[in-house]
Amino acid sequence: MINIRRVRALTAFASLTIAACAIALPSAAGAQGNDAKPADTLPVTVSMGDVSLTKLPFIMAADYGIYERNGLKVRQFITPYAANVVKQRGINVPAENVSSDKGQIDIGGGSPTIVRMTTVAGAPQRVILATTDLYSRYHILTRGDIKSVADIKGKRIGYGSFGALNHFSLMMFFKQNGIDPDKDVIMMSNAQEIHNVIKENQVDVIAANAQTPGDAKKAGMNDLVNLTPLKIQMPGSGVNADKDWLAKNHEAAKRFMKATVEAVALMKQDKQKAFASLTKWFGITDKDVLEITYSESADLPSKPYPNIEGIKNMQSVYTWRGMAMHKPEDFVDSSFITELDKSGYIDSLYKKTDGSK
Numbered sequence: 001m002i003n004i005r006r007v008r009a010l011t012a013f014a015s016l017t018i019a020a021c022a023i024a025l026p027s028a029a030g031a032q033g034n035d036a037k038p039a040d041t042l043p044v045t046v047s048m049g050d051v052s053l054t055k056l057p058f059i060m061a062a063d064y065g066i067y068e069r070n071g072l073k074v075r076q077f078i079t080p081y082a083a084n085v086v087k088q089r090g091i092n093v094p095a096e097n098v099s100s101d102k103g104q105i106d107i108g109g110g111s112p113t114i115v116r117m118t119t120v121a122g123a124p125q126r127v128i129l130a131t132t133d134l135y136s137r138y139h140i141l142t143r144g145d146i147k148s149v150a151d152i153k154g155k156r157i158g159y160g161s162f163g164a165l166n167h168f169s170l171m172m173f174f175k176q177n178g179i180d181p182d183k184d185v186i187m188m189s190n191a192q193e194i195h196n197v198i199k200e201n202q203v204d205v206i207a208a209n210a211q212t213p214g215d216a217k218k219a220g221m222n223d224l225v226n227l228t229p230l231k232i233q234m235p236g237s238g239v240n241a242d243k244d245w246l247a248k249n250h251e252a253a254k255r256f257m258k259a260t261v262e263a264v265a266l267m268k269q270d271k272q273k274a275f276a277s278l279t280k281w282f283g284i285t286d287k288d289v290l291e292i293t294y295s296e297s298a299d300l301p302s303k304p305y306p307n308i309e310g311i312k313n314m315q316s317v318y319t320w321r322g323m324a325m326h327k328p329e330d331f332v333d334s335s336f337i338t339e340l341d342k343s344g345y346i347d348s349l350y351k352k353t354d355g356s357k
Contacts, residue, residue, distance in 0.1 A: 029051040039073030042252040045101060049108025054133050054237035056297045057263035058107055060277045066262050070255045073099055077101070079159075092239060104245045110235025110307070111314050114331055115163025118322035126240040128332040129257055131307040132264065132300050138169040138207040140225040141216045143197055146204060149177050149225070153184045158191030163318070165236060166207040171317040172232050173207070173225065194219055204339030210296055235310040235331075246333070252339050257336040258345075259343030260304070265349035302350065303341050306332035 048055055058076065061067050066075045077099040084349035106113070110131060116123040132197050146152060159167040167189075174181050181187055191203045194212065198219045205224075208216065213223040237259060246253055267274045274294055278284045284293060338347050
């Protein structure tokens with residue numbers, strides 16, 4: 001069963017276009033910090049792995065001129081895979097807003113990024129510069145007759161793609177509950193939606209984000225386990241830069257990371273501006289829905305260091321040689337966040353007007 005409000009919201013977001021996020025709308029009121037705008041402007045292409053609320057800071061960076069103020073001309077777009085996923089929910093993203101281009105920066109999950117780099121020949125080699133979502137927020141949703149964790153054994157488990165954050169979350173859930181994903185359950189890719197359970201009867205269990213359980217319950221499914229309170233650390237959504245591009249474009253990456261922490265600070269401290277972006281891009285106008293949505297988004301770290309503990313968790317469930325031969329630090333570059341942190345710049349974004357923090 002589809003939540004009509006959400007369909008309309010996401011349709012509005014899709015039709016307005018993620019690519020249009022690249023058109024920064026200057027706003028003095030949205031300014032963070034007192035640094036002068038750089039004299040030059042550097043172009044950056046940004047691919048966004050999916051249509052989700054973890055993208056809110058980057059949407060706000062466009063809405064309130066944060067990219068522009070940091071001397072960036074950003075083109076953002078959704079990937080064909082992501083467009084196909086939301087199409088299954090009844091949302092058609094205009095073709096001009098979809099691109100298979102390899103973004104110089106990708107806003108997406110660290111887990112699928114690392115899995116691709118260690119299993120797929122020719123996969124983009126990326127470096128994680130920031131993790132903006134540290135914990136798994138997924139819910140284990142099941143067919144109505146599955147009442148306990150024990151009932152999951154022998155069932156068909158749906159997920160998006162191998163290494164995706166919903167797959168990683170399932171693997172961590174299995175590990176914590178003594179379920180062998182190779183022997184105790186049947187793992188099925190490309191089956192991460194409610195309709196894969198209810199309409200197509202392709203799988204019995206899925207891991208879905210926090211916006212889905214209400215619709216699942218209406219469709220007769222069980223919200224068996226909410227993983228959010230468990231604080232399972234993951235290499236979640238964040239800023240992932242192409243390795244070759246990064247080596248030649250240190251200044252552009254530095255500006256993008258500065259824009260990122262500014263956008264997160266704006267999101268956390270100005271609820272009304274966050275609401276405005278949610279309304280503009282997601283079409284959400286109901287106050288209660290805005291509050292719930294904002295509470296999820298506002299729980300992002302102010303200092304989004306790459307999540308080393310999350311990568312360690314990932315390496316504990318994905319154990320092939322190409323993964324195990326690396327240290328977690330091999331996949332990240334924390335220098336940009338470290339510089340912004342040690343300089344006091346990030347803290348300065350959260351100081352009140354009277355000078356106190």
